[in-house]
Amino acid sequence: MDRIAFHRLIRGESRGPAAILARSALRIASAGYGLGVGLRNARFDRGRGVERAEVPVVAIGNITAGGTGKTPMVEYVCRRFREHGLRVAILSRGYGATEGLNDEGLVLDANLPDVPHFQDPDRVALARIAVEECESQVLVLDDGFQHRRLARDLDVVLLDALDPFGLGHLLPRGLLREPIGSLRRAGVVVLSRADLVSEGERSAIRSRAERAAGPLRWAEARHAPRDLLDAEGVAEPLDRIRGVPVVAFCGLGNPEGFRRTVLGLGADLVAFRAFPDHHPYDRSDVDDLRRWAGARGASLALTTQKDSVKLRLSDLGPVPLRAVRIGLELIGGAEELEGPLGRIAELAR
Numbered sequence: 001m002d003r004i005a006f007h008r009l010i011r012g013e014s015r016g017p018a019a020i021l022a023r024s025a026l027r028i029a030s031a032g033y034g035l036g037v038g039l040r041n042a043r044f045d046r047g048r049g050v051e052r053a054e055v056p057v058v059a060i061g062n063i064t065a066g067g068t069g070k071t072p073m074v075e076y077v078c079r080r081f082r083e084h085g086l087r088v089a090i091l092s093r094g095y096g097a098t099e100g101l102n103d104e105g106l107v108l109d110a111n112l113p114d115v116p117h118f119q120d121p122d123r124v125a126l127a128r129i130a131v132e133e134c135e136s137q138v139l140v141l142d143d144g145f146q147h148r149r150l151a152r153d154l155d156v157v158l159l160d161a162l163d164p165f166g167l168g169h170l171l172p173r174g175l176l177r178e179p180i181g182s183l184r185r186a187g188v189v190v191l192s193r194a195d196l197v198s199e200g201e202r203s204a205i206r207s208r209a210e211r212a213a214g215p216l217r218w219a220e221a222r223h224a225p226r227d228l229l230d231a232e233g234v235a236e237p238l239d240r241i242r243g244v245p246v247v248a249f250c251g252l253g254n255p256e257g258f259r260r261t262v263l264g265l266g267a268d269l270v271a272f273r274a275f276p277d278h279h280p281y282d283r284s285d286v287d288d289l290r291r292w293a294g295a296r297g298a299s300l301a302l303t304t305q306k307d308s309v310k311l312r313l314s315d316l317g318p319v320p321l322r323a324v325r326i327g328l329e330l331i332g333g334a335e336e337l338e339g340p341l342g343r344i345a346e347l348a349r
Contacts, residue, residue: 002276003276003277004276009022009023009026010023010026010167010169010172010173010174010175011167023173026172026173027169027173029172029173030169030170030171030172030173030174033170033171033172034170034179037170037177037178037179040148041148041178041182044148044149049149050148050149050150050151051124051149051150051151052150052151053124053127053128053131053139053150053151054127054131055131055136055137055138055139055348056137056138056139056153056154056344056347056348057127057138057139057140057141057150057151057152057153057154058077058138058139058140058141058152058153058154058155058156058341058344059140059141059144059145059147059150059152059154059155059156060073060074060077060140060141060142060143060144060145060156060158061141061143061144061145061146061147061155061156061157061158062143062145062157062158062159062160062177063145063157063159063165063166063176063177063178063179063180063182063183064159064160064163064164064165064166064175064176064177065166065171065175065176065177065253066160066163066166066175066253066254066277067160067252067253067254067257067277068158068159068160068192068253068254069158069160069192069193069221069223069257069328070104070142070143070158071104071107071108071142071306072192072223072326072327072328073156073158073190073192073221073328074090074108074140074142075108075111075112075327075328076327076328077140077156077341078090078108078112078115078140079112080338080341080345081138081140081341081344081345081348082112082114082115084345084348084349086137086138086345086348086349087134087135087136087137087138088115088136088137088138088139088140089115089116089117089118089130089134089136089138089139089140090105090108090112090115090116090117090118090139090140090142091118091119091123091126091127091130091139091140091141091142091144091150092104092105092117092118092119092123092141092142092143093119093120093121093123093142093143093147094119094120094121101117101119102119102278103278103306103307103309103310104142104306105117105119106309106310107305107306107309108142110233110305110309111305111325116130116134116136118130123141123144123147123149123150124149124150127139127150137348137349138344138345138348145157145182145185145186146177146178153344153347154187154188154340154341154344155185155186155187155188156186156187156188156190156337157183157185157186157188157189157190158189158190158191158192159189159190159191159192159205159209160192160193160254160257161191161192161193161194161196161197161201161202161205162193162196162197162254162256162257163175163254164191164205164208164209165180165205165208179212180208180209180212180213181212181213182213183209183212183213183216184213184214184216186213186216186217187217187340188217188218188219188336188337188340189209189216189217189218189219190218190219190220190221190330190337191205191206191218191219191220191221192221192222192223192328193221193222193223193254193257193260194220194221194222194331194332195222195331196222196257196260202220206218217333217336217337217340218333218336219330219332219333219334219336219337220330220331220332220333221328221329221330221331222328222329222331223257223261223326223327223328223329224326224327224328224329225238225261225264225265225324225325225326226238226325226326226327227325228240228241228302228322228323228324228325229305229308229322229323229325230314230320230321230322230323231308231311231312231313231314231321232314235325236322238265238324240300241262241265241266241267241300241302242265242266242267243266243267243268244267244268244299244300245267245268245270245296245297245298245299245300246262246267246268246269246270246298246299246300246301246302247269247270247271247272247273247292247293247296247298247300247301247302247319248262248267248269248271248272248273248301248302248303249272249273249274249275249289249301249302249303249307250273250274250275250303250304250306250307251274251275251276251277251278251279251281251304251306251307252274252277252304252306253277255272255274258304258324259272261324261326262302262324265324267300267302270296270297270298271292271296271298273289273292275307279307280310281307281310281311286311286313286316289301289316290316290317290319291317293316293317293319293321294316294317294318294319298319299319299320300319300320300321300322301315301316301319301320301321301322302321302322302323302324303321303322303323303324304323304324304326305323305324305325305326307323308321308323
C-alpha cells in the first residue's frame with residue numbers, strides 16, 4: 001500500500017468492509033506499538049542507556065509522523081545561539097539520505113553555512129565528534145524527541161495546528177509516534193502553523209494537550225515566507241507572485257500547509273500536486289512536472305526549498321521554477337521559548 005492510500009485508510013476516507021477490517025487490524029497493531037513505546041520510555045525515564053554530551057543539548061522534535069516544521073525551528077534555534085556568539089552543531093539521523101546530507105540537511109546547510117551538520121543514526125557518537133573536531137559549545141538535535149539515548153537540556157516539541165494529534169491514534173492506526181501525555185517531557189511546546197487556524201482552535205489544541213500532559217510552557221509560531229529562490233540561490237521578492245497564475249507542488253509530510261502558504265501570498269493557484277514526504281525526484285518526475293506545468297497555463301511554478309535542493313532546476317520547460325523560502329516566526333508566547341534558550345546559552349559559555 002502506498003503512502004497516499006495508507007493515509008486515506010487511516011483518515012477514514014476509504015470505505016467498505018475491507019477498509020473497516022484493515023483499520024481494525026491497524027488498531028490491534030497500535031496496541032502492540034504502544035506497549036513497546038511505553039516500555040522503552042520507562043527504561044529511559046529510569047536513566048538506563050542515557051549518555052550525556054560534554055556540552056548542552058537542545059532537541060527539536062514532535063509526537064507525530066509527518067511534517068510539523070522541525071527544520072525551520074532547528075534553523076531558528078541555531079540562529080539564536082549564533083547571535084550569542086556560540087559555536088553550534090546540528091545532529092540528525094539523516095532519514096532518507098543515500099549519500100551526503102538528506103533534503104532537510106541540504107536546506108539547513110544552505111541557510112546556515114556557518115553551522116556544521118552531522119548525520120548518522122548514532123547521535124551519541126556524533127555529539128563526541130562535534131565537540132572534539134568542531135569545538136561546538138551547544139548541540140541541536142534534529143528530530144530528537146524520541147531519540148532519548150542522548151541526554152538533553154531542553155526539549156522543544158512542535159505540534160502542527162493543522163493536525164496536532166495524528167488522528168488521535170498511535171502508529172499504525174494513526175500518526176502518533178507516542179501518546180499525547182508524552183508532552184510532559186517537553187521543556188516548551190510550540191504550536192506551528194498557528195496562523196492557519198482560529199484562536200478558538202488554538203485554545204482547544206492547548207486544552208487537549210494539557211489535559212493529557214499537565215501544564216505546559218506554550219508558544220505559537222507561523223511559517224513566514226521570506227523570499228523566492230532559484231536553483232542558484234538567487235533571491236527574489238515575494239510580491240512577484242501576487243495575482244500571478246502559478247502551479248505549486250511539494251513532497252512534505254503536511255502538503256496542505258504549503259498550499260495555504262502559496263494562497264496566502266496572493267498567488268492565483270491554478271493547480272497543486274503533493275508527492276510523498278522525502279520524495280526522490282527522478283527524470284520521469286521532472287518530465288511529468290514539465291508537462292503538467294505547461295498544460296496549466298501557469299506563469300510560474302512554486303515548490304519548497306526542501307524539494308528545490310533535490311531538483312536543482314530553475315525552470316520546468318518554459319515555466320520558471322522558484323522555491324518559497326520559509327522562516328519560523330513566533331506569534332505568541334515568545335518568552336516561553338526565548339527564556340529557556342537564553343539559559344542554555346549562558347550554560348554553554
